[in-house]
Amino acid sequence: MFNKILIANRGEIAVRIIRAARELGVGTVAIYSTADRDALHVHLADEAICVGPARSTESYLNMNNILSATVATGAQAIHPGFGFLSENSKFARLCEEMNIKFIGPSAKVMDMMGDKINARAEMIKAGVPVTPGSEGEVHTTDEAVKIAEEIGYPIILKASAGGGGKGIRKVNTVEELVPAFEAAQAEAQAAFGNGAMFIERMIFPARHIEVQILGDSHGNVIHLGERDCSLQRNNQKVLEESPSVAIGHTLRNEITSAAVKAAQHVSYENAGTIEFLLDESSGKFYFMEMNTRVQVEHPVTEFVSGVDIVKEQIRVANGNELSVKQEDVTFSGHAIECRINAENPKFNFAPSPGKITNLFLPGGGVGLRVDSAMYSGYTIPPYYDSMIAKVIVHGENRFEALMKMQRALLEFDVEGVTTNVDFQLELISDPHVVAGDYDTSFLGNVFLPEYQKED
Template identity: 80%
Template sequence: MFSKILIANRGEIAVRIIRAARELGVETVAVYSEADKDALHTMLADEAICIGPARSTESYLNMNAVLSAAVVTGAEAIHPGFGFLSENSKFATMCEEVGIKFIGPSGQVMDKMGDKINARAEMIKAQVPVIPGSDGEVFSAEDALAIAETIGYPVMLKASAGGGGKGIRKVERSEDLVSAFENASSEAQAAFGNGAMYIERVIYPARHIEVQILADQEGNVIHLGERDCSLQRNNQKVLEESPSIAIGKTLREKIGSAAVRAAQSVGYENAGTIEFLLDEATGEFYFMEMNTRVQVEHPVTEFVTGVDIVKEQIKIAAGQPLDVTQEEVVFRGHAIECRINAENPAFNFAPSPGKITNLYLPSGGVGLRVDSAVYPGYTIPPYYDSMIAKVIVHGENRFEALMKMQRALYEFEIDGVMTNVDFQLDLISDHRVVAGDYDTAYLMEHFLPEYQQD
């Protein structure tokens, strides 16, 4: 086991990793920007080192600064969390070159699966179902038009290097495709330095189903079941639950096996997530992409399986085999996660940075967990993602989990900044959500228009 690791991240995920490392007896180093000098992760870590100004490009995304901090403090490994450098293959390779273990897959595997066009080709080889679409990169809007005519509208334009909802456009008719293609490609070029695009048929109605996998250095790969992430706003997840109400035992085994096969085919190591679209009309599922990092919503899987995913990440990176086999993974009850953001739903979810003057995080009772890095008196900086907490609940069944989440959100109190707590409470109480009768379009096309009218 490592004696010391560096966490190349901030916020609640940095705090989450520090806690897992401490329970393993591993010392931690926190890095922080000038804007985060009073952040909770800097107080909880054994050491903390400033790596640059507030702008993430000059701090959390500064590969040389992060690596220098690891070398100076004697850290043997770096955990990237999610976002920032977590899926940067160059950074993973740089870590390897200086003898520091990157807690995640190799840069080579990351390149293979991080590029969605390459990943699609790999999945076809592994006999994992893929969405009908282009065989590779689409080089022009004219080519996209020809492919769209073949597979039929509506179609989805996607950036090969995309993520976080960027470089994605849904196109309903041929008249809109050229401008959508050019806008999505330009957005992808600006965000990722890569404007490559591909095109797929839109699967609708659909569920966004993702499968959590763990893979050790000895070639053992297991899955920890699925999460339903269909409630999304602008292609970004709002609420997640496990297991999915749309999946039965037979399909669960089938989609889990496909996820394991996908990871095995590319020689994957550490934690990862295979994302699928489930066509509810036919029962068929299709590979979307692979996230080569820990997910924001990993706690729901931890609740239903009892497996500490972050600890497993650290142990796998240290060369230890998986603690459990597939046969030993047992799914118990139902878990739900709501993402709490400092934003104002009444003003198109505009970010709401500022000083927290009062805070009460819900607590008490079995099966309730709040992952957060905020505290009374803390000033939320305007430079980073607006997520400030995750409320996660676990119940013996879905109804109990829903009621527990309603109770937790009702107790959540925060003053000084606007949040989406009330929005989440209304969403979790919505009759269609309570019934489990929703898909990837529900929040944007049905719930939000009615919510904004009210």
Template identity: 75%
Template sequence: MFKKILIANRGEIAVRIIRAARELGITTVAVYSEADKEALHTNLADEAICIGPAKSADSYLNMNSVLSAAVVSGAEAIHPGFGFLSENAKFATMCEEMNIKFIGPAGSIMDKMGDKINARAEMIKADVPVIPGSPGEVFTVEEALEIAETVGYPVMLKASAGGGGKGIRKVDKKSDLAPAFESASQEALAAFGNGAMYIEKVIYPARHIEVQILGDSFGHIVHLGERDCSLQRNNQKVLEESPSVAIGPTLRGKMGAAAVRAAQAVAYESAGTIEFLLDEKSGQFYFMEMNTRVQVEHPVTEFVTGIDIIKEQIKIAAGQALSFTQTDITIKGHAIECRINAENPDFNFAPSPGKITDLYLPGGGVGLRVDSAVYPGYTIPPYYDSMIAKIIVHGENRFDALMKMQRALYELEIEGVITNTSFQMDLISDSHVIAGDYDTSFLMESFLPNYHKKD
């Protein structure tokens, strides 16, 4: 096992990793920007090193600064968390070259699965169903028009090197394709340095289902069930739950097996997620992409399986074999996660940075967890993602979990900044959500229009 690891991240995920490492008896090194000098992860870690100015490009995304901090501190491994450098193949390869263990898959695997076109090809070879679409990258409007006519409208334009909801456009008819293609391609070029697109048939209505997998260096790969991430705003997840009410035991087995085949196809090591779209009408599911990192919503899977995914990541990176097999894994009860953001739902969810003057995080009872890095007096900087906490609950069944989440949101108090807490309370109390009657279009097309009219 490692003696010391560096956490190349900030916020709640950095705190989460520090806690898991400490429970494994590992010394931790935090890195921080000048804006995060008083951040919780900086104070919780055994050591802390400033790696640059507030801007992410000059600090958390500065590979040389992060690696220099690892060398100076004597860290044997780097945990990237999610976001920032977590899916950067170049960074993973640089770690390998410097004999520092990257806690995640090899850079070559990231390259293979990070490129959506290559990933589709790998999945087809592994007999994992993929969404009908373009056979490769699409560079021109003329190509896009031809492919769209073949697969049929509506279609989805996606950045080949994309992620985080960037470079994505839904096109309902031929006349809308050219402007959508140009804007998505430009957005992708600015965000990822690659303006290449690919095209997929829109599966509608659909559920966004992702399957958590773990793979060790001995070829053992298991899945930990699924998460339903269909409640999204602008392709960004808002609330997640496990298991999905749309999936029964038979379909769960098929999706889990497909996810394992997908991971086996690339000899995957570490924690990862296979994302699917589920066509509820036909019961057919399709591969979307693979996330080669830990997910924001990993706690719901931890609650229903009892497996600490962060600890498993670290153990796998240290060369340990998984201590369980697929038959050892059982799904117990139901878990829900709500993302709490410093943002104003009444003003198009505009970020709301500032000083937290008062804070009460919900507690008490069994099956309630709050992952956060904020505290009274902490100033939320304006430079980073607006998520400041995750409330995760676990109940014997879905109704129990829903009631527990309502209670937790009712207790949560954050003063000094505007948050989406009341929005999440309204969402979790919506009759459609309570009934499990929603898909990827529900939040944007049904819930939000009525939410903005409520006043």
């Protein structure tokens, strides 16, 4: 096993990785920006090293500084977490060249599956269903208009190198296409340094279903079931649960089998997620994208499967076989995760950085977990993502999980900054959500208009 790994991230995912590594007996190195000098992950790691100023481009995205920190501290591997450099094939390739183990898939596989156009082509080869769309990169509005006419409206524009909801636009008519394309392309260029787009027929409303997979270097690939991530705002997930109430036994087997087939086709190693759109009216599902990293919502899968995904990532990167085979994986109960952000839902979800003057995280009982890097007296910097915690619950059934989440959110208390805790409490208590009657249109078209009417 590795003696020491460097965590190229911050916040709750850095804390999560440090804890998993410590339980495996592996030493840890935290990196931090000058704005994160007092962050929890810095205090928890065995060593910590500053890699630059507050701006992400000069610190958490600074490949040279991170690699130099790895060499200087003698770390043998880098865990990238999610976001930042986690899906950057150039960084993974540099790690390979320097004989530093990147805890994730190879750069080659990241190029294949991280780029949405390449991934789509590979899924067609693998026999995994994909939505009708462009066959390659789209660079001009003239190309976009022609392709949209061929596949039919409504369509969705996506940044080829995208992620996190950036560079995406929904287009219902030809009149909307040109301004939407130009805006999405500009956003993609700014976010990813790549303005290449592609176009798909829009499956909307739909269920957003994703399957957690794990692969090792010995040819083993398994799935850990599915998650329903349909509650989204501006293509950003808000609440996730597992299993999905929209899927029966037969469809579950079809979707999880398709995900395993997809991963096997590219000889995938480490943790990854295959995302699908499910058209409930027809029962058909379509490949959307693959995330070649650990997901924010991985804890719900850990609760229902009993498999520690982060520990498996470290073991697999070390060359070990997966600790479980598919026939060993059993699913129990129901899990739900709510993302807690420092933001003001009543003011268009504006970020709310600042000093936390008091913090009480819910606890007690079986099946409740809070992943966070917050503490009382900590100052949330304005430079990074606004997520401050994840509340994850597990119950024998979905009703018990819902009630446990309501109880947990009622106990969650943070002072000094505005959060979305009350928003999440209203969402988890909404009759449609309680009944499992929602899709990707629900939050934006049904829940938010009513919520924002309230005083």
